[in-house]
Amino acid sequence: MSGSNGAAARGPRVAFIGKGGSGKSTISGTVARLFGRAGWPVLALDVDTLPGMAYSLGAPPDAAPRLPLGLAAVVQGKRGRHWKVSKGAGPAHLVDTYSLATPDGVHLLELGKLPGNVRPEVTIVFRRVVDGFKRPGWAVVADLAAGTRQPVFGWSSFAPVRIAVLEPNAKGLITLRNIRNETTHVLVNKVRSDADVDRVRSDTDLPIIASVPYDLELSAAERQGLAPIDAAPDSAAVEAIRSLASWLEEAAV
Ligand SMILES: Nc1ncnc2c1ncn2[C@@H]1O[C@H](COP(=O)(O)OP(=O)(O)OP(=O)(O)O)[C@@H](O)[C@H]1O
Numbered sequence: 638m639s640g641s642n643g644a645a646a647r648g649p650r651v652a653f654i655g656k657g658g659s660g661k662s663t664i665s666g667t668v669a670r671l672f673g674r675a676g677w678p679v680l681a682l683d684v685d686t687l688p689g690m691a692y693s694l695g696a697p698p699d700a701a702p703r704l705p706l707g708l709a710a711v712v713q714g715k716r717g718r719h720w721k722v723s724k725g726a727g728p729a730h731l732v733d734t735y736s737l738a739t740p741d742g743v744h745l746l747e748l749g750k751l752p753g754n755v756r757p758e759v760t761i762v763f764r765r766v767v768d769g770f771k772r773p774g775w776a777v778v779a780d781l782a783a784g785t786r787q788p789v790f791g792w793s794s795f796a797p798v799r800i801a802v803l804e805p806n807a808k809g810l811i812t813l814r815n816i817r818n819e820t821t822h823v824l825v826n827k828v829r830s831d832a833d834v835d836r837v838r839s840d841t842d843l844p845i846i847a848s849v850p851y852d853l854e855l856s857a858a859e860r861q862g863l864a865p866i867d868a869a870p871d872s873a874a875v876e877a878i879r880s881l882a883s884w885l886e887e888a889a890v
């Protein structure tokens with residue numbers, strides 16, 4: 638908990654965005670675990686409707702900590718119909734009631750799974766947690782759905798640091814251009830050589846905050862169904878994510 642001064646300290650808040658398969662869940666879950674080990678209680682928000690963070694947190698993948706129906710309804714107001722969230726359904730209460738405690742003091746909340754299981758009322762209340770959870774001394778890490786839609790609609794705005802995770806190829810660079818305005822920093826993942834990072838650097842004016850090597854130990858961890866930080870704590874990839882997490886503790890507040 639470097640740079641903090643006890644319970645009143647503001648914890649780091651970070652959102653991971655980017656193309657499908659680039660490594661958002663792997664990296665966000667590992668950062669959340671590392672924040673936990675550094676002493677922060679952590680809220681891990683899996684905003685993807687194909688949840689992926691449970692695996693990288695080492696949480697049971699079928700636990701599915703989700704918000705229930707019935708916490709918001711459409712009401713008729715003076716200016717027309719609008720959503721109203723139930724009294725008492727404040728962000729901190731929702732986190733305490735519906736999140737799942739996972740290893741290292743990380744509390745996981747998932748938006749839910751498509752198709753069919755994410756009803757608009759759940760999305761409204763989940764967004765309230767994303768924007769409104771500001772408990773002092775807590776870190777917040779969000780793993781957004783792939784692509785541009787969620788960042789463009791403000792799902793990452795709660796975080797002072799919004800990291801685009803990309804692979805160093807043409808598709809990754811195109812995605813970065815499309816989410817450039819929602820991004821504060823770039824993480825180049827699955828790096829095989831310095832030239833990979835140079836390619837990204839020559840294509841963007843955003844700061845490259847981390848470069849994570851392509852690491853077969855992560856694939857092996859995934860095949861075993863284990864979190865990278867549990868199965869491969871000394872791997873080069875986890876080491877690079879460790880440096881990122883330390884930087885975020887100072888920079889993402
Ligand atoms: N540095 C790395 N080296 C090797 N494999 C990696 C690395 N980072 C991630 N992977 C692998 O890449 C795949 C995609 O990773 P991950 O699920 O984290 O991506 P994602 O961006 O969350 O994908 P989605 O958009 O589908 O949710 C996984 O099989 C993961 O193990």
Ligand SMILES: [Mg+2]
Pocket residue numbers: 661662663685688689690780
């Ligand atoms: Mg994912």
